Amino acid sequence: MGRLSPDVLAELDERLEPVDAELRRRYPGQPVGRQPVHTVYVPADRCGPGLVARWGAAALAALHEHPPLPYPAELHERVVGKLRREPIEDLRIDFEDGYGVRDDEAEDAAARAAGRLLGAGLGVPFAGLRIKSLTGVLRRRAVRTLDLFLDALHGAGELPPAGRLVVTLPKVSVPAQVEAMVLLCERLEAAYRLPVGWLRFEVQIETPAAILGPDGLATPGRLIEAAAGRCSGLHYGTYDYSAACGIAAAQQSSAHPVADFAKAVMQVAAAETGVRLSDGSTNLLPVGETAAVQAGWAEHAGLVRRGLERGYYQGWDLHPAQLPTRFAGTYAFFRDGRAAAVARLRAYLGRRSSGILDEPATARALAGFLLRGLDCGALTEAETGFDRATLSAV
Template sequence: MLAPILSALGDAAAAFDEAHPGFSGVRRPVHVVYGGADRFKADTAAKLGGLAAKAFSARMPDAEALARVTGMDSALALRVRPRVAAKLAGTAVEDFRIDFEDGYGPRRDAEEDAHAHGAALETAEGLKRASLPPFLGLRVKALSREHAVRAARTLDVYLSTLLAATRGDLPANFVVTLPKVAFPEQVLALADLLERIERGHALQAGTIKIELMLETPQALVSPDGAVAPRILVAAARGRCVSMHLGPFDMTASLEVDAGAQRLDHPANAWALRLAAAALGGTGVALCDGPVAILPLGEDPAAVDAALGLHYRQVRRALSEGVHRGWDLHPAQLPTRYAALYAHYLENLDAAATRLKRFLDGAAKAVSAGTVFDDAATGQGLLNFFLRGLECGALTPEEAAASGLTKEDLALKSFAHILARRV
């Protein structure tokens, strides 16, 4: 009598699990840097890293200065500063977006064609030199009435040129970012374009991934009142890996006056929370927007104020569960990593203690033949260490204090760690 009910419940649970795979353990960048396509070169990431290191030395030459600019505790600054310096000397730029939209502006067709062709050749050269960042992509113009033809052409010119120059190779973790999404047909169209390009160049289907930008109210709530982010992700047909907040377009669309627009405006907080709820457990990552007040000018106090603002906004995002954001200027990279590293180091001891207790308790429960039903919390604690290690905030020795071994970390799954230990 119960069999049909339990069978239907089992089918529903299987469908739910398929739609909510959770964190895959695949590395994710902690930021993205945008730059105009006309200025992109094979060594852009290295140059930005050099500028970031120079700015760090100039404005935060020691732990005392780092503490003053960011407001962090002096003892914490002593631990954070050498790690930031090491990061800037290594992979300072984790993700870069070759921009054909706001960071590029309107151009004549022949000019944009030339820049798409040139950016593709520079990408190919960077691939040859191994000088590209670990994550790379381009942002096309919106697939609107006004710009759809231009966006499709730029995408085709860039990818066709790149694939011809590399004999079919794409950079690792390559994505196409679609701005100002308002309805799912725009996402469907981009997926169709990418599918056609993949077929034409003998690429495996689904190779080129998609990022969607949250910049319009319609990207949050559909005309029939449904929560839109999940619908838009579905329209990408498995290609969507992340959604990025466009804070100034979003607030402008919600009729917030220009003088009141800011990254942490309540409208932007609401947009991120809605998207987080809609996409929770799907594996689609969220990315915070940029801090528009840049550390520029001759006034040291103004530069430090801009750096301090950037640091605080990164810390705010981390406290809200958003582990990635935009950087618009190389001087923001030091405060990005300072905020990240301070976050992980401040929370390290508590997280290590909790995870150690979780691992011990879960192993005992499984050994006793009972069900351990809090694996999601355990995975969240494990993710803290995985992210901290990937971005350079934590060392393997610090992770080991939680009871994690190198073999555990390689599994990247709390459930698999338990299975291995029992």
């Protein structure tokens, strides 16, 4: 060293090592493993054995009866194969808005049926349930439904691995509600002798207070911190949020400026925390005559592409006929970007000039793009020119 005393470095270490540790805790990086491209919400009273096959068959029927999709014909066989093989990547059995308010006997029975259904295995990579909110009079019902669901699931057979079953918590506004959910998860794990941390949940962002608090500070980061490591995702609720912001019903959309603002705040808060993001839904369903179906597909296709371009790799689907455009749109996005991503990553790894000076963070983003394409079935390893191990190591 020059004239600087070694004591200065020791002083800096003393000051900054706790900061380093806190940053590592808060920002562990991108989560490892597959993220589903969508979450399918199905009201609890419409769930039952054969659900996944029925959705796949209905999606294929729509594709057959109302061609063409608003995508290149070259994607047709790939989409058909996906609909036959795995039409639903993530299923959420809905006890909230899609289910409504029922008498206790009916919801008790539905909660137990949902537990048995998921315990028997549905053939979907990810699954879970959306309970009612923890606000006011709904709190008792939310807790009871989750308790009965777990009781039935626990008795149905082998439990799914941690992270493969997720509870969706709606109508969250303040960190205290998330802290209460953490407490509930801890008590349920103890009651059912589940591994600590096995229960995880998603936070639905459906209220303006979940974006900006009364103090003017952004809320999503505080919600993630309050979850104590149990929050797996932030999901945007298109229509509740838009309505609360005073947007006219005809203008409510996940592409509206109020939605873009909310999702931008969510995105910054979740970055590098290990918490994933999901866009909301569209209520324009592709049903009816061919013209109406194709109008619904065009709307859905545009929103799928828009979300992907903005870093929202997951969204909600509410009807089987939305599955063709979900998968076609996702495949088109990754296939359109494949060649450039492969060329840039090869140049970076080979230390060659490509006309673009990529940095390590961008190289990781390029590898992550290709990994997502592999995970969803848009790409094969042969098409990327890299194996998974190489991409994961970038």
